[in-house]
Amino acid sequence: MSTDRPRKQIHLAAHxxxxxxxxxxxxxxxxxxxxxxxxxxxxxxxxxxxxDFLFLAEGLRLREQGGQIxxxxxxxxxxxxTVLAALAGVTERLGLTGTINSTFNEPYEVARQFATLDxxxxxxxxxxxxxxxxAFTGENFRRGGFLPQERRYERARAFLxxxxxxxxxxxxxxxxxxxxxxxxxxxxxxxxAAPTPGAFAVRDDDxxxxxxxxxxxxxxxxxxxxxxxxxxxxREFAAASADAIFSMHGTLAAGQAFYADVKGRxxxxxxxxxxxxxxxxxxxxxxxxxEQAHEQAALIRRQQVSGATAIAFAEQLWxxxxxxxxxxxxxxxxxxxxxxxxxxRGRASVRHFRDRIAVAAQWRELAAAKGLSLRxxxxxxxxxxxxxxxxxxxxxxxxxxxxxxxxxxxILVPHITPDGLxxxxxTVVPILQERGVFRTEYTGTxxxxxxxxxxxxxxxxxxxxxxxxxx
Amino acid sequence: xTHLHLSIALDGxxxxxxAWREPGARPGDLFTAGYWVxxxxxxxxxxxxxxxxxxxxxxxxxxxxxxxxxxDRVRGRLDAVQIAxxxxxxxxxxxxxxxxxxTHTEPFHxxxxxxxxDYVSHGRAGVxxxxxxxxxxxxxxxxxxxxxxxxxxxxxxxxxxxxxELFTEAWDYVEVLRRLWDSWEDxxxxxxxxxxxxxxxxxxxxIDFTGDFFSVKGPSITPxxxxxxxxxxxxAHAAPDLRELPIRFAAGQADLVWLTPHDRAQAQGLVxxxxxxxxxxxxxSAPVHTFADLVVFLDRPGESGADRKERLDxxxxxxxxxxxxxxxxxxxxxxDLLVDWQQAGITGFRLRPGVLPDDxxxxxxxxxxxxxxxxxxxxPDGANTLRGLLGLPRPENRYATTRQGxxx
Numbered sequence: 029m030s031t032d033r034p035r036k037q038i039h040l041a042a043h044x045x046x047x048x049x050x051x052x053x054x055x056x057x058x059x060x061x062x063x064x065x066x067x068x069x070x071x072x073x074x075x076x077x078x079x080d081f082l083f084l085a086e087g088l089r090l091r092e093q094g095g096q097i098x099x100x101x102x103x104x105x106x107x108x109x110t111v112l113a114a115l116a117g118v119t120e121r122l123g124l125t126g127t128i129n130s131t132f133n134e135p136y137e138v139a140r141q142f143a144t145l146d147x148x149x150x151x152x153x154x155x156x157x158x159x160x161x162x163a164f165t166g167e168n169f170r171r172g173g174f175l176p177q178e179r180r181y182e183r184a185r186a187f188l189x190x191x192x193x194x195x196x197x198x199x200x201x202x203x204x205x206x207x208x209x210x211x212x213x214x215x216x217x218x219x220x221a222a223p224t225p226g227a228f229a230v231r232d233d234d235x236x237x238x239x240x241x242x243x244x245x246x247x248x249x250x251x252x253x254x255x256x257x258x259x260x261x262x263r264e265f266a267a268a269s270a271d272a273i274f275s276m277h278g279t280l281a282a283g284q285a286f287y288a289d290v291k292g293r294x295x296x297x298x299x300x301x302x303x304x305x306x307x308x309x310x311x312x313x314x315x316x317x318x319e320q321a322h323e324q325a326a327l328i329r330r331q332q333v334s335g336a337t338a339i340a341f342a343e344q345l346w347x348x349x350x351x352x353x354x355x356x357x358x359x360x361x362x363x364x365x366x367x368x369x370x371x372x373r374g375r376a377s378v379r380h381f382r383d384r385i386a387v388a389a390q391w392r393e394l395a396a397a398k399g400l401s402l403r404x405x406x407x408x409x410x411x412x413x414x415x416x417x418x419x420x421x422x423x424x425x426x427x428x429x430x431x432x433x434x435x436x437x438x439i440l441v442p443h444i445t446p447d448g449l450x451x452x453x454x455t456v457v458p459i460l461q462e463r464g465v466f467r468t469e470y471t472g473t474x475x476x477x478x479x480x481x482x483x484x485x486x487x488x489x490x491x492x493x494x495x496x497x498x499x
Numbered sequence: 500x501t502h503l504h505l506s507i508a509l510d511g512x513x514x515x516x517x518a519w520r521e522p523g524a525r526p527g528d529l530f531t532a533g534y535w536v537x538x539x540x541x542x543x544x545x546x547x548x549x550x551x552x553x554x555x556x557x558x559x560x561x562x563x564x565x566x567x568x569x570x571d572r573v574r575g576r577l578d579a580v581q582i583a584x585x586x587x588x589x590x591x592x593x594x595x596x597x598x599x600x601x602t603h604t605e606p607f608h609x610x611x612x613x614x615x616x617d618y619v620s621h622g623r624a625g626v627x628x629x630x631x632x633x634x635x636x637x638x639x640x641x642x643x644x645x646x647x648x649x650x651x652x653x654x655x656x657x658x659x660x661x662x663x664e665l666f667t668e669a670w671d672y673v674e675v676l677r678r679l680w681d682s683w684e685d686x687x688x689x690x691x692x693x694x695x696x697x698x699x700x701x702x703x704x705x706i707d708f709t710g711d712f713f714s715v716k717g718p719s720i721t722p723x724x725x726x727x728x729x730x731x732x733x734x735a736h737a738a739p740d741l742r743e744l745p746i747r748f749a750a751g752q753a754d755l756v757w758l759t760p761h762d763r764a765q766a767q768g769l770v771x772x773x774x775x776x777x778x779x780x781x782x783x784s785a786p787v788h789t790f791a792d793l794v795v796f797l798d799r800p801g802e803s804g805a806d807r808k809e810r811l812d813x814x815x816x817x818x819x820x821x822x823x824x825x826x827x828x829x830x831x832x833x834x835d836l837l838v839d840w841q842q843a844g845i846t847g848f849r850l851r852p853g854v855l856p857d858d859x860x861x862x863x864x865x866x867x868x869x870x871x872x873x874x875x876x877x878x879p880d881g882a883n884t885l886r887g888l889l890g891l892p893r894p895e896n897r898y899a900t901t902r903q904g905x906x907x
Binding site for chain 2: 053054062063064068087088089090096097099100101102103104105106107109110111113114116117118132133134136137140141143144145147148149150167168169170171172198203204205207210211212213216220221222223224225226235236237238239240241242243244334335336337
């Protein structure tokens with residue numbers, strides 16, 4: 029750790045427990061994932077702990093496996109904008125980040141929605157821009173599966189560019205009603221015969237839109253922009269256009285490599301390292317002693333991977349129906365089907381098994397070496413908790429990661445809804461505060477204030493620059 | 500005596516274009532949450548069953564073809580669904596009915612947004628489905644092109660076809676909303692630890708909707724909302740040129756129809772037309788509310804409603820006219836009119852305040868007690884849901900009924 033620079037301030041965020049097997053719904057403390065009261069409790073714990081923001085993920089079609097709705101994890105979620113707008117009414121400072129797809133939406137509507145959220149929350153809105161392309165999800169939308177996979181980042185870039193133009197379209201125009209003079213807006217160009225705010229026009233391969241945007245400039249100018257993809261195109265997209273990147277790197281070394289890579293891309297876009305925050309997702313388990321925390325972590329992993337979940341997970345690798353196998357028995361004796369992936373739809377993780385035969389071979393080696401059952405193998409290979417230990421050791425680990433430039437903070441993913449963050453808030457946060465690396469009070473009002481991001485200059489940093497640099 | 504239902508239409512600084520220039524208006528607050536929370540709470544104090552919130556994609560203009568360049572009127576607005584969501588935690592009883600544009604949005608997104616509004620408000624959500632026949636709106640979205648058409652003469656040929664299309668699409672859109680709201684049965688979440696199943700997937704249903712304009716697979720990603728079916732509303736303009744399209748759509752697909760009669764006879768005729776169109780649709784005898792819209796400028800101490808309106812007309816340079824009847828007078832006179840129209844079959848009223856918050860405050864302080872004194876208004880302890888306030892039952896789930904039918 030460098031000694032000649034001040035200690036970095038840590039950013040912390042709260043990921044509402046989601047539709048995946050990190051979330052343990054079988055625990056008696058597990059509440060509703062739909063009822064608004066769960067969101068209120070979750071948000072209030074995060075705000076009490078002075079977190080930067082709350083984060084909602086997205087899923088626009090219920091996941092399926094073997095042609096049926098996948099029923100072993102939490103299923104269902106509410107609408108993102110509606111929940112965040114309502115949460116703006118029960119919180120005062122907490123940032124509100126929504127994941128919104130650039131494939132199954134249109135820029136005008138999404139720009140209106142984020143500008144509205146930013147107004148209604150007094151400057152706390154953030155947009156995690158994600159892409160999808162699959163025809164499976166498209167079946168719920170007007171245009172179906174219209175977008176080829178290789179074009180998804182082009183559309184995302186064009187979408188964000190269009191939305192940015194809309195966010196900037198009231199530049200210089202203010203709502204400053206002058207009753208006596210009969211002028212509702214100030215700053216319109218008076219030389220214009222018909223002065224009108226919000227003019228925009230976008231013409232590219234993806235969009236042909238024009239007119240006048242009908243939402244005045246919001247408190248943050250633009251919402252904070254997040255990007256979540258890990259591919260080269262995703263990283264470049266983030267370097268060109270995002271304020272923060274939501275990543276998934278578990279180890280210190282992997283985090284440092286990722287951090288150096290994305291921060292290294294910024295100069296090409298005339299940006300400084302502090303203009304893009306790296307905020308990986310992280311899970312945690314706390315205990316009074318290290319031993320107790322590790323025991324608890326192992327217990328949670330067993331809850332996360334039931335026998336049925338283990339079979340389902342193995343089916344995603346084998347690409348076959350394995351319902352006849354015993355999860356407490358050995359791994360399947362057949363090889364994975366290397367053909368087109370057909371067993372699971374609506375989840376991103378299956379793409380990660382690039383060579384199924386090779387991964388299955390690794391699983392077999394692991395099973396043989398440790399004498400593990402199918403379920404035990406799945407427990408071994410699925411994601412382990414990022415931080416396990418006492419409040420003191422978890423605080424140490426988090427601080428070490430941030431000071432060693434593996435991240436700028438973490439988006440914490442508790443495994444229990446809605447109170448899974450309470451222990452962390454009550455025990456880890458005070459240690460970080462005492463150490464002077466995490467705020468004890470909010471010092472600003474907007475999410476940009478919390479993240480140390482400057483208000484964007486209208487017209488600046490359009491994603492279109494990415495295209496020019498890359499060519 | 501039968502109670503009548505009150506609702507309030509919120510739009511900007513009020514429905515008169517010069518309303519923002521009144522001393523009591525808050526034009527600088529139109530884009531803040533506090534403004535909308537205050538209005539919703541006032542309405543709630545006035546025993547109003549629901550508020551509606553206007554919306555549009557395009558910038559407000561006196562010219563349907565595009566911006567009019569006027570800066571002496573309110574310009575800009577926020578997304579109405581989010582305004583409704585933002586005021587939900589700050590209110591307890593009032594129904595929340597945002598306007599949603601169906602021509603340029605995704606039914607799948609709106610279905611989950613309104614279902615979620617129902618969750619965050621604990622059963623007080625509705626929606627007003629509105630079409631946009633404007634070229635200027637279609638240019639904003641770019642997914643489809645809607646041609647500009649001549650609005651001065653009778654509607655014929657391609658324009659008639661276009662309007663037919665837009666209303667048919669709106670019909671399909673509401674059908675998709677309703678199916679998606681039913682796509683989860685109420686008891687679908689089982690959390691069965693023994694089998695490890697969070698849901699019973701047999702109680703989730705693909706909706707498999709296919710129409711001329713879109714197809715939607717389903718099920719929704721959001722479970723069935725507290726009211727089962729949030730309230731669907733639509734405005735049925737009685738414009739002869741529109742060949743009954745709005746009234747057929749509203750009467751066939753909505754739970755509550757907004758009407759714009761200008762006198763008692765028209766009110767009676769429109770109510771009959773709605774019931775006739777309802778009978779001829781698949782909705783048949785399902786209950787439907789018929790609410791009349793009125794723009795109101797109420798008398799206040801020292802200045803009559805008529806004088807207030809005239810003063811604003813002078814400021815604006817135009818006499819304010821509306822598709823709805825414009826009422827000026829005292830709260831007692833307004834109560835007379837409401838009771839009179841109620842006897843012609845109108846079940847409730849949507850009052851469009853000429854000036855906000857002024858006319859809303861006058862409604863709460865003068866009209867509400869006047870109607871209470873006449874025994875025409877419910878007490879403060881109404882039902883807990885919007886459907887409940889309106890005396891509408893929680894609908895059966897269409898898919899659950901089918902399943903039971905198969906099992907029997």
